[in-house]
Structures are given as structure tokens and as C-alpha cells.
Amino acid sequence: MIEIERKFLVTSDAFKSESFSNKTIKQGYLSSVPERTVRVRTKGDEAYLTIKGASNETGLSRFEWEKEISINEAESLLMLCESGIIDKVRYEVKLGDHTFEIDEFFGANSGLILAEVELKFEEEEFQKPSWLGLEVTNDYRYYNAYLNLHPFTKWESR
Amino acid sequence: MIEIERKFLVTSDAFKSESFSNKTIKQGYLSSVPERTVRVRTKGDEAYLTIKGASNETGLSRFEWEKEISINEAESLLMLCESGIIDKVRYEVKLGDHTFEIDEFFGANSGLILAEVELKFEEEEFQKPSWLGLEVTNDYRYYNAYLNLHPFTKWESR
Numbered sequence: 001m002i003e004i005e006r007k008f009l010v011t012s013d014a015f016k017s018e019s020f021s022n023k024t025i026k027q028g029y030l031s032s033v034p035e036r037t038v039r040v041r042t043k044g045d046e047a048y049l050t051i052k053g054a055s056n057e058t059g060l061s062r063f064e065w066e067k068e069i070s071i072n073e074a075e076s077l078l079m080l081c082e083s084g085i086i087d088k089v090r091y092e093v094k095l096g097d098h099t100f101e102i103d104e105f106f107g108a109n110s111g112l113i114l115a116e117v118e119l120k121f122e123e124e125e126f127q128k129p130s131w132l133g134l135e136v137t138n139d140y141r142y143y144n145a146y147l148n149l150h151p152f153t154k155w156e157s158r
Numbered sequence: 159m160i161e162i163e164r165k166f167l168v169t170s171d172a173f174k175s176e177s178f179s180n181k182t183i184k185q186g187y188l189s190s191v192p193e194r195t196v197r198v199r200t201k202g203d204e205a206y207l208t209i210k211g212a213s214n215e216t217g218l219s220r221f222e223w224e225k226e227i228s229i230n231e232a233e234s235l236l237m238l239c240e241s242g243i244i245d246k247v248r249y250e251v252k253l254g255d256h257t258f259e260i261d262e263f264f265g266a267n268s269g270l271i272l273a274e275v276e277l278k279f280e281e282e283e284f285q286k287p288s289w290l291g292l293e294v295t296n297d298y299r300y301y302n303a304y305l306n307l308h309p310f311t312k313w314e315s316r
Contacts, residue, residue: 030196030209031189036238038188038196049207049225051188053238063238065231067207073223080194080211080221 009133028081047074084148108151167291177249186239205232242306266309
């Protein structure tokens, strides 16, 4: 199945009172080489080690291996990771048929808030919450890989 | 505790009949960056994922995290690894107070056989088996990292 995700800036923090869940996420990479990424992530009180291979030519399938590890193990492994640890709180908001994931970043990306909605097909309609701003789906500056190297607090014109 | 290991070439395959155990080892690296190595290894019917940090200044302590994984998982992960998968059989031979580990390499390092003995202190005496050849303890060409980049079958003068 193809994952279609559209990504937006967020114009206010009204999403917080509308959310039904929020979890702190910290993540880093032991390897960010696209052919073999090794990611450490804590999410709430759970933690995972995730290894992914390169996308194949069609972009549809990608080898993925994930193992739950303890929070303590994850915290030790995060200390080994490449620079650019992501620290954010993920809120979830349900509106109509869709669930929005809103990430409020801290640390080096403090000030950045991004919302994502997953669609079944590219042109699927969805109800827009009041706090949804500019679409940035294809803006490479909001990719994790770019944010790692160029954290939001260091952007010149924002 | 400091690990003192001395490494030797091997002059015959007489060690095989003297060994009390042998296990096939396959290993590869998802990351070989010294600050955060991620190693996949199968050893006999067991498999492990091992993550190590950099050695500290004294060289004595190094963060290490290891998790047993299934052979199937390891084989999938080995396919993602950097080039230079090590494929060897490790024999163990007991002689006097010491155990020798002898690695017979295959694949790109075919023809190479190395023996290692672990000592309690640098000048500790040990009984030398008949098949023990030239000492190569400090010869960088026999380090794993060098063999990955320059496999034994490609050496010019041997």
C-alpha cells in the first residue's frame, strides 16, 4: 500500500486542547546512510530500535526491522547517535474521518510545529482544522534529514 | 580489566583435529564508524546485534550493547550491511592453561587462518602449539577493519 502524507505548518496551539493523545518522542540515528539507517526512538514510555534498507526503484517497499528495547537502553544509545537528536511532542487530533499528527519540536528545532495527515489517495478530501497553515509537503527543508543538518533555530529567514 | 590478546599466523591445519569446538561466524557492519559501530553476527545457531561506542582515552572502557536476534533476522540484516562481510569458522583448542581461538576465513579472505590467545598480563608464558607461526599482533593488515577494505585474496605479496 502506498502511504500518502500531506504536511502543513500550524498557525496556533489550539490543536493542544483538541488532541486525544500526546507523547514525547526523542530520536537519533546511529547510521543515517540511506542504504542502512539505524534509528533509536523513545515514544512515551516505549522505545524502539529500527533498521531500514534503501527504498527500491518503485519506492513502494523498503526492508524494515524493528525491536522494542527498554527506555534505559534507548537513552544510552541516544548518547552514541549522530548529532541532530530530534526532541518533540506528538499530539493526535481526530477530525471527521482523519487523524492529524502534530509535532511540536524542542531543542535545536524549537519553534517548529508541523501537522501531517495520511490520505488513502492523493486527491482525497479532508476537513481542515482552524489551525492548519501553509502546505509544505514537498518542501525538503521540513524533512528529518534536512532538520538534522540545519535545525530550525538556525534558519535565517523565517 | 584489560584484554591482552596475541595474534599469530597458522602453519598447518593440525589445529582442526585438536579442537573441541567449531562454529561458523558471519558478520557485517551496518555502521563501521568508530564512534558508533553496529555489527550483525551469526555464530553457530545464534545471532546477535551489537552496538559499540568509541573507546575512551584510556582505551579501557567502551560502551557496548548486545541483543540476541534470530538467525533469520540476522540474515536479512547481513544483506543490508556495508561490503566486506566476514565469513569464517572459529575453532577452539585448549593447551595447558590457555584456549586458542583459530579463525579460518572464507570468501574474500579465503586462505587466511589466524590464531589468538588471551593472556592475563603482557609477559605471561604460554605453551605454543606445533602449528603456531609468525606473530602478527600489531600488524594492522590483520585487523578486521583493514580486511574489510583489503580482503586477503587481493593482497599482492603473500
